Amino acid sequence: MERKQADYGTQDERYMIQGERYQGQQYSHIYFTRLHHMRTLLHALVPSRNPNVPVTTVLGLEEGKDCVLVGTLFKHMKLKPSILDEYSKERSVVPLVKPHNFMHPEDNLILEDESGRVALAGAIPPAAYVTGVVVALHGKETSAGNFLVEDVLEAGLPPQTLLPSINEDKYVVFVSGLSVGSSTFNPLQFQLLIDHITGHLGDENEQTVASKIVRVVVAGNSVHIAPRYLNGQTVAAKDQPRIAEPIKELDIMLTQLVASLPVDIMPGCNDPANFSLPQQPLHRCLFSGASTYNTFSSCPNPHEFELDNVKFLGTSGQNIDDLYKYSDAKDRLEFMERTLTWRHLAPTAPNSLGCYPYTDKDPFLVESCPHVYFVGNQDRYESRLLQGSEKQQVRLISIPRFCDTGIAVMLNLRNLECTTLSFSTSFDS
Amino acid sequence: MASTGVKDFYRQKKKGGVAKTSSSSKKKTGASVGASNPAQMPALISHGSLDLEDDFSEQEEQLRQFDLDMKFGPCIGVNRLQRWERASAMGLQPPPHLRDLLTHASSVKNRNTQCLWEGKI
Numbered sequence: 001m002e003r004k005q006a007d008y009g010t011q012d013e014r015y016m017i018q019g020e021r022y023q024g025q026q027y028s029h030i031y032f033t034r035l036h037h038m039r040t041l042l043h044a045l046v047p048s049r050n051p052n053v054p055v056t057t058v059l060g061l062e063e064g065k066d067c068v069l070v071g072t073l074f075k076h077m078k079l080k081p082s083i084l085d086e087y088s089k090e091r092s093v094v095p096l097v098k099p100h101n102f103m104h105p106e107d108n109l110i111l112e113d114e115s116g117r118v119a120l121a122g123a124i125p126p127a128a129y130v131t132g133v134v135v136a137l138h139g140k141e142t143s144a145g146n147f148l149v150e151d152v153l154e155a156g157l158p159p160q161t162l163l164p165s166i167n168e169d170k171y172v173v174f175v176s177g178l179s180v181g182s183s184t185f186n187p188l189q190f191q192l193l194i195d196h197i198t199g200h201l202g203d204e205n206e207q208t209v210a211s212k213i214v215r216v217v218v219a220g221n222s223v224h225i226a227p228r229y230l231n232g233q234t235v236a237a238k239d240q241p242r243i244a245e246p247i248k249e250l251d252i253m254l255t256q257l258v259a260s261l262p263v264d265i266m267p268g269c270n271d272p273a274n275f276s277l278p279q280q281p282l283h284r285c286l287f288s289g290a291s292t293y294n295t296f297s298s299c300p301n302p303h304e305f306e307l308d309n310v311k312f313l314g315t316s317g318q319n320i321d322d323l324y325k326y327s328d329a330k331d332r333l334e335f336m337e338r339t340l341t342w343r344h345l346a347p348t349a350p351n352s353l354g355c356y357p358y359t360d361k362d363p364f365l366v367e368s369c370p371h372v373y374f375v376g377n378q379d380r381y382e383s384r385l386l387q388g389s390e391k392q393q394v395r396l397i398s399i400p401r402f403c404d405t406g407i408a409v410m411l412n413l414r415n416l417e418c419t420t421l422s423f424s425t426s427f428d429s
Numbered sequence: 430m431a432s433t434g435v436k437d438f439y440r441q442k443k444k445g446g447v448a449k450t451s452s453s454s455k456k457k458t459g460a461s462v463g464a465s466n467p468a469q470m471p472a473l474i475s476h477g478s479l480d481l482e483d484d485f486s487e488q489e490e491q492l493r494q495f496d497l498d499m500k501f502g503p504c505i506g507v508n509r510l511q512r513w514e515r516a517s518a519m520g521l522q523p524p525p526h527l528r529d530l531l532t533h534a535s536s537v538k539n540r541n542t543q544c545l546w547e548g549k550i
Contacts, residue, residue, distance in 0.1 A: 024506060032502035
């Protein structure tokens with residue numbers, strides 16, 4: 001049985017740090033480029049949303065005058081951990097055990113541009129926003145000195161190229177959170193997944209479906225190394241091989257996969273890659289077996305690629321997890337939708353998410369709308385087809401951790417429909 | 430090392446009058462107020478170079494105004510040519526003659542390539 005193929009192209013150049021030279025710069029540059037880029041965009045959109053309203057800077061605000069302001073949001077959060085808390089003289093309310101979510105009813109938003117900052121009030125709920133988002137606000141300055149917001153203008157979904165019409169079923173499998181080497185890792189479960197994808201499982205019907213899988217994307221956290229080896233203390237000689245074991249085991253399993261079809265592997269927060277975003281691709285030397293195949297692709301996080309002209313964009317989860325810590329939404333998909341509406345993959349970078357201090361660009365700006373937007377290492381599988389105001393259609397996918405749920409996601413390129421592949425090794429579930 | 434430091438500090442001939450009046454006749458901006466102080470102890474200079482008046486030319490003044498212009502973004506952490514190129518790529522239209530200044534001057538004097546806060550913050 002022949003496996004189907006799809007044309008693949010990456011757009012990952014913007015996430016590679018190879019050419020960057022660090023000169024001791026701080027993060028002011030990345031905020032400047034972000035503001036400039038988004039402001040140019042928003043200035044173009046304002047006339048259609050709020051015609052006849054003047055656009056001004058923070059310093060040019062006049063009391064009582066209706067206007068539009070464009071700037072970067074800063075959310076002042078009481079519970080946000082600060083390094084200075086260690087040095088404060090009085091014991092403050094902040095507990096030693098960090099809460100998962102730092103929101104507080106008294107959080108307030110401030111808008112900032114090059115000329116100054118102004119506190120915000122009115123129709124802009126702090127719970128929905130985070131520091132680093134660039135928005136246009138329609139309102140007026142009050143006598144109290146803050147800006148009363150009437151309406152928020154977000155950039156909205158970026159323009160999207162037309163979804164190509166593919167007349168046969170071709171599937172892409174997404175999996176994340178394999179966590180090889182952790183106590184929750186079940187090797188049989190992973191082996192079942194591999195056997196299913198490579199067509200070694202099931203009868204002819206199952207094999208036919210498996211032959212239509214054109215690519216596997218592993219979205220982060222493929223290995224798990226015991227934290228006691230990573231706390232900075234010297235590792236005893238007898239324990240040193242233990243650090244490499246999970247990676248070797250992953251390599252053996254991946255070799256089975258790459259022998260059969262193309263695989264993209266992305267780093268996650270637990271993988272041996274750099275900490276700050278964009279995470280650079282996992283080094284080929286880690287995969288001595290799998291990297292000998294030309295179907296093996298080590299990719300950065302975030303990862304942007306195209307399959308048969310269907311655009312994909314995704315991360316290993318750090319951007320959405322960080323949004324969850326600093327804002328509120330009804331589900332993870334809503335956070336994902338917000339990042340697309342704000343046209344920025346990781347607005348909390350560099351504020352609370354590690355990021356490279358770029359001087360002349362912000363690679364997380366989303367310029368063209370993907371057809372598929374995936375996020376790895378989430379608690380549950382969730383999926384939705386998002387409709388944009390200009391007929392954009394995005395398939396949002398929240399990929400659950402495989403070690404906890406045994407679920408991988410299968411996407412059909414023809415119609416962007418999503419199903420799950422569920423593997424269990426116990427009879428009673 | 431010590432002897433050359435002392436020699437630079439105690440100038441053999443007075444520069445005095447001409448340089449001083451030319452800098453004070455310019456409009457006092459934030460940049461020039463700090464720069465026109467000639468008496469700097471070597472001990473207080475950490476790793477920046479000695480800020481002598483005769484380096485404070487008309488061209489340097491223009492470059493400093495470019496550094497301080499908020500429209501082109503923050504100036505610390507990138508050298509002036511990079512900042513100019515970035516401003517140009519963003520469509521902010523930085524003055525073209527500054528680019529010639531920067532590409533010409535960089536081979537003559539090292540200090541013009543870095544922003545005015547370089548080594549001081």
